[in-house]
Amino acid sequence: MTSGKYSTVGGNFTRGEAYSQLMFHLREAADFAAMLSHLHNTEDNHMDQLVAKGWLGIHELLLRMIAQITKLAMNKFQ
Numbered sequence: 603m604t605s606g607k608y609s610t611v612g613g614n615f616t617r618g619e620a621y622s623q624l625m626f627h628l629r630e631a632a633d634f635a636a637m638l639s640h641l642h643n644t645e646d647n648h649m650d651q652l653v654a655k656g657w658l659g660i661h662e663l664l665l666r667m668i669a670q671i672t673k674l675a676m677n678k679f680q
Contacts, residue, residue, distance in 0.1 A: 621671075621675055624671070625668065625671070625672070628664055628667060628668050628671075629668060631664055632661050632664035632665055632668065635657050635658075635660040635661040635664060636657070636658070636661040638654075638657040639654045639655070639656075639657035639658040639661060640654075642654035642657060
């Protein structure tokens with residue numbers, strides 16, 4: 603199975619590359635969630651303050667997910 607969208611080694615997908623791509627995108631998503639939280643915090647109304655807390659929560663959940671995936675993958679890539 604090959605695709606131009608994914609990096610391959612000899613035409614085969616690798617775990618390391620898939621893990622690397624996943625971590626990159628999860629970190630990027632966490633960064634954008636934090637940015638959205640900050641942008642909502644610049645508004646003065648109650649609803650934006652509440653939405654900002656929600657985005658901050660999503661940021662934290664993504665960071666926890668990254669930590670858990672890293673912990674699970676530690677033994678697989680040695």
